Amino acid sequence: MIDIDQRAADGGEAKPEDAAPGPHAGLPRDLPPALRLPLERHWLALMLLAWLAIAGWFVWDRWTGIRWLSLGDTDDNMRLMQVRGLLAGQDWYDLRQYRMNPPAGFDIHWSRIVDLPIAGLILLFRQFTTPAMAERLACGIAPLLPLGVALVALGTTVRRLVGLAWWPVAVLFLLVGAAQTMSMFMPLRIDHHGWQLACLAVTVAGLCDPRGPRGGALVGLASVVSLAIGLEMLPYIAMAGVILTLRWVWDAGEERRLDAYAVSLGLGGAAAFAAFSSTANWALRCDAFTPVWLAVVVAAGVALYILAFLSPRAVIVRLALAVAVGAGIAIGFASFFPQCLGRPEQVSPELARTWLDNVREAKPVYAHPFRVAFPIVTLPVVGLIGALVAAWRARRGPWAVGWAAVALFTAFATAMLAWQTRAGPAAQLLAIPGAVALAAIAFPWILGHRLMPVRVIGAVLAFVIVSGSFATLAIQWLHIDPPSAYTRRVNAATGECMRTSRLMTLNRYPAATVFTFVDLGPRLITVTHHRAIAGPYHRNGAAILDVQHAFSRSPEQARAIMKRHGATLLLLCPNMAESTIYRSRNPGGFYDRMAHGMKYDWLTPLPLPAKSPYRLYRIS
Structure with a gap:
């Protein structure tokens, strides 16, 4: 464990919440202080520099696509059309696309949240270049903004649970092992998935925050922002609420965390609905943040606030109350909104059969070819193993609950892959802390071995295995299950x-x-x-x-x-x-x-x- 008093003597600011009694706190003992201390003290500035370097590389690497506005996904194209409409004077609450299915057009179920940074960048670049080039630059840079948020949130989580100087490993693992996650942050990927992943990373950081009120508020606010963007992360948002409630059930001293979460969830949800829900989303629909989900969010916020206020001493009483609240919300939802018990899209059976049921990302991971499925599941499995090992090692320490939360979240996300492959980016993101924990256990032993071949070869093997990158390397080098000539x-x-x-x-x-x-x-x-x-x-x-x-x-x-x-x-x-x-x-x-x-x-x-x-x- 890092010696906080020694850090203070060295000139570093001693903060109890920074001490990380995880599986291995800090880097190996023989790491030069000249390298270790800046990683610990100035981590945020260094993280931002790393993000700028990564962003610059991706913009340079994808410059041809940016110059030609090569928006490969249909959602990215529609997002740009939505931004164009906003800049052309279309009403804030009107998300109808009038050039699709004319003359009436059709309403998209998104919100304006993700439009804002893209529109802001376009207006900024218009001061220096042509409108067309400003649009291209904005589409190239905008997806890298949520990447910065996700990196800082991941770094915060790893510093708390693994060690103060282990955050660079989290960055490396994200870059080399989480290909599906990184694909959502690439230049021109301007749709909303990157921002939702950033919200998920903030949620994990909030769950592990030693300061209860701050952590609860972060989880609540990240949840409502993600919901207002879209419902794709709804299962993870619900899981975060369950984890916070279980923390309170286990420890009544967590009432301030639960209280802050309840207030930020309820009030934040109401504010997000008022500010960002389109006119079309004021109807009782199930596919977006409409009054249906607003009612659920507000009801959950009120109920959890009451639980935090009461906080009975007996664990069994707290558990009974939590179960009663969950059951009450579920029964109320089924009673008032029975139309939402099926598919939230509410499409016709014919359209479901001919289109929606055939969307590739909506199929379970085992329904995909091995060359696709193996790289998706590798890092989540590694991260889950690491989170479980770390939770066991920390079981008697102050970070046991934090690791338990990460392990639960990682297990849930990995299980989601058996439902839909679109859970892959979230599962890989949530696996990073557990994978870094395994690295913190393995690397000090390997690098400290007396035999040079073990140190060199072992370090390389450990890196490609723990980062999950071996799966992609194996598929590429061994040409496993290559796509057919027809494909x-x-x-x-x-x-x-x-x-x-x-x-x-x-x-x-x-x-x-x-x-x-x-x-x-x-x-x-x-x-x-x-x-x-x-x-x-x-x-x-x-x-x-x-x-x-x-x-x-x-x-x-x-x-x-x-x-x-x-x-x-x-x-x-x-x-x-x-x-x-x-x-x-x-x-x-x-x-x-x-x-x-x-x-x-x-x-x-x-x-x-x-x-x-x-x-x-x-x-x-």
Whole structure:
């Protein structure tokens, strides 16, 4: 354990909450003080410098994509359209996208929270460059802001639970072992997942905070911000509340932590709803932070505040009260909002069958190829083992509860992978403290060994194993379960269909409503001046089904649907991933016939540049 009195004598500020009686406090004893002490004393400044260096590297590495505004995900494109609308004067509470499914448009279920930093960066860069370049720079830099928040929160957690100077290892493990997590912070990944992961990292830091009121408030505020952004982290938010309540059940002295959490959750939830919920989200819907979830948050806040106020001495009484509160909230939710007991998207059975049930990230990890699943689960499993070992080693110390919270959270996130693969980024993020704990146990022993080969080879092996990076290295070097030639061909074709330079050629034609694939719609309206019918968003469900029906059914039905939507152009991109679905599932349907060269007198081919991946037609 680090000697606090010695740190004070050395000039460092002695803070009891910084002492970390984890599995190994501080770095190995023989580390030069000239290196160890700055890591302990000036960690925040060094962390920010590390973040700036990492951000600079990623911007440089991804510069070509930034320059071409290569927003690869449909959600990133729609996020930019939402920001454009805000900067163009669209009402703060109006999140309707009017260039999708015109003329009425459709309401996106997000909020304005994530729009703010992107819009702020655009306005800043407009002072120095063109509006188009300002937009590209903002999209490149904005995702790196939540990365900074996540790094500081992770560093705080590791300093408290492992040791004051072990935070650089957490940064390294995040960079080399948590590929899915890092993918959410990459330049141009401007959708909301990075900010939600940052909120999750702050939540873990709050759970481990030795100062109860501060920790409870952090957990509550991070929870409501994440909820106001979207419901993707709802299971983790609920788990954080359960962990805090269990801390209070175990120790009545935790009432101030629970009290602060309850107040910040209830009042923060009400404030977030008032400030950020769109007009469309004032309805009793289940897919966003609507009055449904606001009622749950406020009720939980009030109930937990009462529990903290009462704080009976007997553990069994506190447990009974906690169970009663949980049961009461669950029963009330089922009674008042029975429509939300099923899928929160509330899509039709047909749309669930043809689209939502087939989303890859919504499938369990074991349903994916080994080359995909193995790197996702490796770090969470390593981190869970580390958290359990650390919790056992700290079982009689003051940080036992902190490690128990991390172990519970990591176990929950790892189990979530058996439900949906989209839990991967959160599971990898939550695994970092446990993985660093294993490193803090293994590295001092290895580096202190008398044999040089053990020190060198052992350190390398320990790093690639404990960081989880061995999984990715094994897949790459051994070519395990490589993708098929067909998959590579489809992925390449899809990339061509989304390319900015290719889509911009469509601007030679006057702005029109274009009937095209669902997955191409958001990219089309972002890069060109045209309008589209549908994007992959459940509130756009009727339009999605219309596109599916048009491409899957007879040519006569396809024409009727296109005319009903006012489409004057038909855009096809052969071999795009979505197009292969229409061909394989609906032989003889409209798209299958078009792919086989059928011609119709109501479709007039329009010229495009040589080597264009598209086929464009005028609809009459």
